[in-house]
Amino acid sequence: MSSLRVVEICAGAGGQALGLELAGFEHALAVELDPMAAETLKLNRPKWDVRVGDVADPEVWDPEQFRDVDLLAGGVPCPPFSIAGKQLGANDERDLFAWAVELCGIMRPRALMLENVRGLSAPRFSAYRQHVLDRLNELGYVADWRLLHASDYGVAQLRPRFVLVALREDDAPYFTWPEASPLGRTVGEELVDLMAANGWKHASHWAGRANKIAPTIVGGSKKHGGADLGPTRAKRAWRDMGVDGLGVADAAPSADTPEDHDPKLTVEMVARLQGWDEKKWHFAGRKTSKYRQIGNAFPPPVARAIGRQIVAALNHEGEPRVHTETVAHDEVYRVLRAAADPLTIAEIFERIDGSLTLEEIELRLKHLMRDFNMQPIDSESGEPTYKLGDFRAFIGQDDHVRHEYLAQMRSKVS
Known part of the structure; x- marks a missing residue:
C-alpha cells in the first residue's frame, strides 16, 4: 500500500473516499456541503479532517495549504450535465467542474480525478470537454475521459459514470484505465441473504426473479419528494425483477410474507448494490437522508479500480506508454480558439477539413453559445461570423451568479 495523500472535494457519504482509501490513498482533507453526509464521513473515519460547507468558500478551506498533494479528487454536482435535467452546463449555478480544474493551477496535485454522469459525454458538451482538456494541458497535465460502467468493476448495477483523470507529464505515461472485471452476480444473488434476514421463506424464489443487473440507483435531490428507486423507466425495470421501486423499506420482508410479494429494498440493500459492505460503513441520519447519500455516491469498487491505476502511475x-495525441472532442471549438478573427461557417468547414457537415457545425455553434460568451457577428458579405468568447462556467469569480444562487438555495442544494 502507498502513503499517497488525497484531497477530496464534494466527498458525499464516502463512496469515492472509501474506494480511494482501499486503493492506497490517505485523506489529507474531505470537503462536503451536506451536513448529514459529512456526519457519515466523521462517523466512519473520525480521524479525518472533514470540512462542512461550500467547497468554493475560502472560509471552509484554503487550497494553497494543500499544494503538491498527490491526488485531487471529487464527484462534483451532476445536474448541470444530467440527461434528466436541462443540461445547462456552464450556465448552471451548481456547476463546479471547471472550478475544480482551475484548482490544479493553485494546488498543483500530481493527479486529478473527477467523476460525473453519462450526460457529460454527450455531443452537447463536446466543447466543454475540449475546454477542460486544453486548460489542463496549459497547466501541464495530460488528461483523458472515459465512460465506465459500475457493473464492469464488481457492482451488480449498471451505473455508467464519466470519469476524467489527469496527471503531470512525467507521471502520465504510466497510467492506464482499469480493465473490466465484472462481479458476475445479479441483484438476487447479492441480496438474497438480506431479503431472508427476517425469515422470509420465499427469499430464494424472489432471488430467481431478480436474476439481473440492477438499473442505475438514483439518489435524487432535496427538492423532490422522498426516497424511491428512480424515474418511471427504472421503476419498471425494478418491477420486472420483483422489486417495488416506490420507496424504501424499513426492514426486510417478514416470515409470513406471501410468495408473490414484490418487496421494497432497504437502505442496507441499496448500500450493498452500490458496492458498500453495509456492516462496515454506517450512514448518519434518517432513512431518506441515508438513501440519498447512498444513491448519489460513486461506488467504492469503481473508485478503488481507478485509484489503483493512479497509484501505479504515481x-x-x-x-x-508512448503518449499519443488526445482525441479531439470538438473541432469547431479548437478552430475558433485558435482563430484571431471571427470566422464564417464556411471558413470553419474549410479549417476542419470537412470532418463535419455544415449542419453539424451549426449545431456545434449552438452548443458553444450556451457555454461561452459568443454571438454571431454580421460581416461585410452578410454571412454571420463567430468568435469564441469567455467561458461562462464558475471558476472562482467574485461576481458570479453562483454566489447569489447558493445564498438563496443553500438548504435545497444537494
Missing part, C-alpha cells in the same frame, strides 16, 4: 510501475 509510483511509476510498469513500462511507460
